[in-house]
Amino acid sequence: MKPEHNEKILLAGLAHNDREAVEKIYKENYGFIQALIINNNGSVDDARDVFQETMIVLFEKTRSGTLELNCQIRTYVYSVARRIWLKKLQQQSRFVGDLNLTETVVSVEEDLEDHLKRDSEFGMMEKAIQGLGEPCRGLLEAFYLRKRNMQEIASEFGYTNSENAKTQKYKCLMRLKKIFFKHYKNGTRDE
Amino acid sequence: MNEQKDLAMLDAVERYIRGEMSPDERLQFETLRKTNSEVDQLVVEHTLFLQQMNRFAETQEFKSGLQSIHNDLVENGEINASKPSGKAKLVYLWTRYRRVAAIAASIAGITALTFNSLVWSFTPKAPSTKDIQYLDRVISDQTVKVKELEKDIDRVKDSLRVSSEGPGFEARTGGTGFLIDGKGLMITNAHIVQKSRNIRVVNNKGEQFKAFVVRLDVSRDVAIIKIDDPNYKAVSSLPMEYASRLPNSLSPFLSLVFPVKKLYMEKVT
Numbered sequence: 001m002k003p004e005h006n007e008k009i010l011l012a013g014l015a016h017n018d019r020e021a022v023e024k025i026y027k028e029n030y031g032f033i034q035a036l037i038i039n040n041n042g043s044v045d046d047a048r049d050v051f052q053e054t055m056i057v058l059f060e061k062t063r064s065g066t067l068e069l070n071c072q073i074r075t076y077v078y079s080v081a082r083r084i085w086l087k088k089l090q091q092q093s094r095f096v097g098d099l100n101l102t103e104t105v106v107s108v109e110e111d112l113e114d115h116l117k118r119d120s121e122f123g124m125m126e127k128a129i130q131g132l133g134e135p136c137r138g139l140l141e142a143f144y145l146r147k148r149n150m151q152e153i154a155s156e157f158g159y160t161n162s163e164n165a166k167t168q169k170y171k172c173l174m175r176l177k178k179i180f181f182k183h184y185k186n187g188t189r190d191e
Numbered sequence: 192m193n194e195q196k197d198l199a200m201l202d203a204v205e206r207y208i209r210g211e212m213s214p215d216e217r218l219q220f221e222t223l224r225k226t227n228s229e230v231d232q233l234v235v236e237h238t239l240f241l242q243q244m245n246r247f248a249e250t251q252e253f254k255s256g257l258q259s260i261h262n263d264l265v266e267n268g269e270i271n272a273s274k275p276s277g278k279a280k281l282v283y284l285w286t287r288y289r290r291v292a293a294i295a296a297s298i299a300g301i302t303a304l305t306f307n308s309l310v311w312s313f314t315p316k317a318p319s320t321k322d323i324q325y326l327d328r329v330i331s332d333q334t335v336k337v338k339e340l341e342k343d344i345d346r347v348k349d350s351l352r353v354s355s356e357g358p359g360f361e362a363r364t365g366g367t368g369f370l371i372d373g374k375g376l377m378i379t380n381a382h383i384v385q386k387s388r389n390i391r392v393v394n395n396k397g398e399q400f401k402a403f404v405v406r407l408d409v410s411r412d413v414a415i416i417k418i419d420d421p422n423y424k425a426v427s428s429l430p431m432e433y434a435s436r437l438p439n440s441l442s443p444f445l446s447l448v449f450p451v452k453k454l455y456m457e458k459v460t
Binding site: 017019023030031034044052055056059060118121125126129147166167171173180181184 | 194202236237244247252253254260261263269271272
């Protein structure tokens with residue numbers, strides 16, 4: 001019963017992006033995922049990419065409130081990493097077939113579909129923000145991403161008062177929304 | 192005027208979503224929301240947008256945290272992923288098979304010792320002249336055979352050269368290009384094709400195809416050429432695909448180098 005309890009605490013920590021928990025999960029699972037990738041045509045860099053994407057999937061899952069994994073973290077991570085790597089290999093047409101499995105796997109298709117959708121939304125937002133140009137980009141990042149208040153932002157960016165900074169922020173926000181929703185409604189992040 | 196109104200509305204919507212309104216203001220706003228569908232739609236849309244922004248911020252923070260954890264763990268030797276990508280596999284194999292290698296090394300040591308003594312005890316005092324004559328003959332036979340083979344190879348090379356170059360065409364300069372779509376568009380350097388009147392593309396089988404310049408950008412030294420030849424058959428798929436967005440810094444990329452036929456993994460930084 002004890003390890004299960006520990007895993008729950010770890011997952012709760014992960015949901016809050018608690019560095020200690022993330023580091024522990026990282027440390028305990030990286031090695032055998034790297035072995036999986038390297039034994040199946042991958043490099044150390046591939047292993048890092050696949051593992052970090054897997055961590056993001058796990059993070060998203062705990063964020064969405066579904067803390068119940070119904071299996072050990074190890075099994076879940078292995079299953080997700082396997083699917084991600086298999087897909088990458090197929091995209092690069094380097095390999096078609098199945099991987100040499102050394103562990104049991106669980107079905108993770110739904111979680112990966114969610115992840116794919118979120119990943120594409122992430123890409124759209126990233127692209128929209130990058131397309132803004134300064135000072136809009138910095139202004140919005142300071143307020144919405146770094147959660148600064150308008151007073152701090154006004155002095156950081158050199159506005160005479162926070163009202164002016166706020167007006168500017170809303171103007172930038174309208175531009176960003178326009179760009180983002182254009183892509184979002186098309187359901188694609190490409191032009 | 193209109194923009195002022197839009198900004199004020201956006202401010203109200205955002206304060207409403209963030210729960211920054213006073214109870215009175217909130218009540219007022221909710222009535223407005225019920226009666227004005229446009230405002231209602233704005234609230235729905237902005238809620239979705241703020242969610243996206245939040246999620247983006249969280250994911251971005253998590254991602255950069257992952258990278259720093261990775262670097263820390265590697266630095267402290269707690270995970271075994273060495274930084275230079277070229278050596279990484281070697282190191283990995285070494286640690287994995289370290290014990291096996293140690294055993295193998297000791298076996299090798301023992302065998303070396305045994306062979307030493309075997310060779311020492313079995314070496315004959317001197318080879319007989321008969322043996323030497325025999326070996327001499329074998330060697331000269333082999334030399335003749337090798338010379339014949341070399342001649343054969345030259346003949347094959349000559350015949351290939353004639354067939355691939357074709358009559359009446361002699362290339363003065365050359366260079367490398369890559370197909371960028373199956374129908375025959377290729378990318379190459381501008382300096383290669385810039386001053387050429389006739390361009391031929393040679394594939395890995397030695398077949399030649401006529402081509403012409405589509406676009407030339409001398410300042411970037413890039414040219415797009417198109418194969419225009421009845422013998423050229425369109426390739427259905429290329430062994431690569433186009434990225435849908437710009438690469439992030441630190442993402443791995445491949446550079447193809449010809450004629451070394453090797454793939455190099457490099458980092459964009």
